[in-house]
Amino acid sequence: MLWRLLHTKDRRYESTFAGHISLELPVMAIISIIIGIYGFSAALGSGSIIGWICGILGSGGFIYLLVSSIRSCKPIRLSFEYFRVIIFFFFVILGINIGLEIGMVYHLSYGFRIIAVIAGFALGYVAGIGGGLWVQYLGWIASLLDILAITAIAGVVLFDILLLTIAR
Numbered sequence: 001m002l003w004r005l006l007h008t009k010d011r012r013y014e015s016t017f018a019g020h021i022s023l024e025l026p027v028m029a030i031i032s033i034i035i036g037i038y039g040f041s042a043a044l045g046s047g048s049i050i051g052w053i054c055g056i057l058g059s060g061g062f063i064y065l066l067v068s069s070i071r072s073c074k075p076i077r078l079s080f081e082y083f084r085v086i087i088f089f090f091f092v093i094l095g096i097n098i099g100l101e102i103g104m105v106y107h108l109s110y111g112f113r114i115i116a117v118i119a120g121f122a123l124g125y126v127a128g129i130g131g132g133l134w135v136q137y138l139g140w141i142a143s144l145l146d147i148l149a150i151t152a153i154a155g156v157v158l159f160d161i162l163l164l165t166i167a168r
Helices: 002-006 024-046 049-072 085-105 110-138 141-166
Strands: none
Touching (some): 024 049, 085 110, 085 141
C-alpha cells in the first residue's frame, strides 16, 4: 500500500470527486429520519393518524435508502484502501471510555484503572479494525456514520473530561 501511495505515476488519473456521493441521498435520508421521528412521536403522543402515516413513510423511506445503499456495494470486496479511520477511532475511544468508566464505577485503585483503560483500548482497537472494514458494506450511508462518529467522539471525550474532573 505504501508503494502505491509513493509511486502514483503507475496509476491512471482519477477525479477528486470519484468517491463522493450526490447531495440528494444524505438529504433524503435525514428528511426521512426527521419525518419518521416526528410522525411516531405525534402518533404515540396523541394517536394522530397523520403521525402514523408520516412515521411509517419516514421509516420506510429510510429503510429503502439503507437497503439500496447496501445493495450498491454488493460487488465490493473489503480492503484497507477504503478503511474508515473515523469509525476506527470511534471504537478505540469508546473502548477507552468503557475501561475508564469500569474503573470509576467499581472504585478500582489507580493501577487497576490503568489496566481497565488498556484493556478497553485493546478491545476498541480490535473492534475498530473490524468496524472500519465492515462499514464499507454500507455504501454511502457510511459517510453519514462518519459524521455521527465524529460527533460521538467529541461527546465521549467531553464526558470523559467531566467524569475525570468530578471524580477527583
